[in-house]
Amino acid sequence: MFDLVIKNGTVVSPSSNVHCDVAIRDGKVAALGTFDASEAKRTIDAGGKYLMPGVIEAHMHCMAPFQGCLGANTFYQQSVSGVFGGVTMFMDFANVFQGKSVMEAVKERRAEMEESAIDFSIHGKFVKSPAELVEKEIPELAAYGVPTFKCFMTYKKEGVMIDEETLIKVFEKAKEVGGLPMLHCEDNTMAEDAIEKVKRTGDLSWVNFAKTKPVQCEAAAFERACRLAEYVGTAILVVHTTNDEALNAARKAHKKGQAVYVETGPHYLTLFEDNYKKENGYLYLCSPPLRTPKDAEDIWRGMQDGTISVTGSDDCTYDVNEKAAFLEKTADGKYIQDFTKVVNGMSGLEIRLPILLSEGVNKGRLSINQVCALTSTNIAKIYGCFPQKGLIAPGSDADIVIVDMEKELTLSKDVLHNNISYCLHDGFKIKGYPVMTISKGNVILEDGVFKGKKGAGEFIRRKIDHKYLEKHSLE
Numbered sequence: 437m438f439d440l441v442i443k444n445g446t447v448v449s450p451s452s453n454v455h456c457d458v459a460i461r462d463g464k465v466a467a468l469g470t471f472d473a474s475e476a477k478r479t480i481d482a483g484g485k486y487l488m489p490g491v492i493e494a495h496m497h498c499m500a501p502f503q504g505c506l507g508a509n510t511f512y513q514q515s516v517s518g519v520f521g522g523v524t525m526f527m528d529f530a531n532v533f534q535g536k537s538v539m540e541a542v543k544e545r546r547a548e549m550e551e552s553a554i555d556f557s558i559h560g561k562f563v564k565s566p567a568e569l570v571e572k573e574i575p576e577l578a579a580y581g582v583p584t585f586k587c588f589m590t591y592k593k594e595g596v597m598i599d600e601e602t603l604i605k606v607f608e609k610a611k612e613v614g615g616l617p618m619l620h621c622e623d624n625t626m627a628e629d630a631i632e633k634v635k636r637t638g639d640l641s642w643v644n645f646a647k648t649k650p651v652q653c654e655a656a657a658f659e660r661a662c663r664l665a666e667y668v669g670t671a672i673l674v675v676h677t678t679n680d681e682a683l684n685a686a687r688k689a690h691k692k693g694q695a696v697y698v699e700t701g702p703h704y705l706t707l708f709e710d711n712y713k714k715e716n717g718y719l720y721l722c723s724p725p726l727r728t729p730k731d732a733e734d735i736w737r738g739m740q741d742g743t744i745s746v747t748g749s750d751d752c753t754y755d756v757n758e759k760a761a762f763l764e765k766t767a768d769g770k771y772i773q774d775f776t777k778v779v780n781g782m783s784g785l786e787i788r789l790p791i792l793l794s795e796g797v798n799k800g801r802l803s804i805n806q807v808c809a810l811t812s813t814n815i816a817k818i819y820g821c822f823p824q825k826g827l828i829a830p831g832s833d834a835d836i837v838i839v840d841m842e843k844e845l846t847l848s849k850d851v852l853h854n855n856i857s858y859c860l861h862d863g864f865k866i867k868g869y870p871v872m873t874i875s876k877g878n879v880i881l882e883d884g885v886f887k888g889k890k891g892a893g894e895f896i897r898r899k900i901d902h903k904y905l906e907k908h909s910l911e
């Protein structure tokens with residue numbers, strides 16, 4: 437007897453669409469085929485719909501102290517919001533500052549994340565650190581099931597930037613233990629110099645923010661990261677990539693056989709720098725900044741040609757009170773524009789899959805198979821939880837999102853579940869939306885109602901298959 441049979445849907449993988457039933461037992465996919473309703477305790481009819489492996493979010497910042505702010509969601513709230521967007525596993529970063537043990541920070545994060553309704557994992561983070569700390573902790577982290585480590589190439593003033601000496605040590609040690617450094621690529625020297633120059637003009641309006649971190653600033657750090665990775669011989673993953681200059685650095689590395697994986701996010705595909713001209717442009721401040729529609733087309737092309745392997749929302753759910761916390765007001769109640777006083781980041785966890793389905797699949801830019809790879813399978817492979825996650829196949833966790841490609845919806849704060857009072861995609865029309873989310877065989881989103889349980893999520897220990905680290909290939 438199966439616990440659940442999902443009938444008549446189309447099961448999606450990066451390489452196939454198979455019309456079949458999915459049988460689930462004890463939280464795992466038991467079999468694909470044709471099954472009778474009498475063989476299961478519950479049957480769901482998914483006729484006309486697609487079954488995709490649950491979305492994995494490997495880039496988010498929840499309850500993360502940054503630039504004086506923390507974010508509006510708890511991990512439980514965040515997991516509920518994700519479920520409405522088809523997310524069945526998420527990963528956040530350890531809160532690390534100089535002098536702190538990364539291992540300890542990971543364990544603290546794990547305790548905070550235990551309340552999640554969906555499975556979770558954690559990335560380590562390295563800032564400027566003594567070589568001994570890197571040498572001791574990277575093997576410990578990998579043994580604990582945390583083989584991924586974020587390093588910021590900027591934010592020196594915020595105290596989270598890594599220096600190149602530590603970065604090389606992280607690369608060396610990651611290579612040794614089968615780990616993967618994740619890089620935020622912006623050239624700090626360029627960014628800080630540009631900010632100082634803008635400060636001297638006295639015009640710190642939102643539009644000038646983007647000018648302090650142009651594509652060259654991102655590409656310079658991306659190129660440097662590739663060079664250092666080549667020198668050490670390690671694989672790397674570059675997060676939130678926004679433009680062709682950066683992608684060309686990846687293409688060059690790929691030609692040399694380097695395992696350089698690239699992530700982009702939904703906001704760079706749908707929101708552009710003209711938003712900084714708005715009165716409420718501070719809500720759109722993020723790093724790297726929003727770019728142009730032409731950059732977005734280049735990013736779509738990067739996903740089409742395989743230069744970009746994964747998407748991540750880089751979700752930072754700051755409400756207005758935090759975004760504007762350090763801004764002053766004029767006598768008539770308007771914020772005095774000063775981008776140096778606004779925390780960077782925007783939310784997106786719940787809308788990553790819908791945006792890729794709507795703007796990607798339904799607009800002919802991507803196949804549903806590419807979206808499957810970009811939102812789940814490639815993430816599971818690169819981050820080391822495949823085939824437990826990222827696949828609908830016998831033995832895999834029954835983490836499934838059922839998608840209705842005809843479902844239409846207009847985004848607004850009322851249709852999202854993320855605990856903030858605004859939606860940067862307000863009025864954005866979507867066609868193609870998750871209608872049911874299943875986590876380890878349990879239906880946790882049905883008929884628009886969350887049915888999951890606080891604390892049902894488990895810590896997933898990850899280990900990356902060496903073949904993904906040795907060369908740029910996700911076969």
Ligand code: URP
Nearest residue numbers: 620722723750752780781
């Ligand atoms: O603006 C952003 N992206 N804020 C979150 C931290 C980061 O850089 O990923």
Ligand code: ZN
Nearest residue numbers: 620675676723
């Ligand atoms: Zn970043």
Ligand code: ZN
Nearest residue numbers: 495496497750
């Ligand atoms: Zn981030």
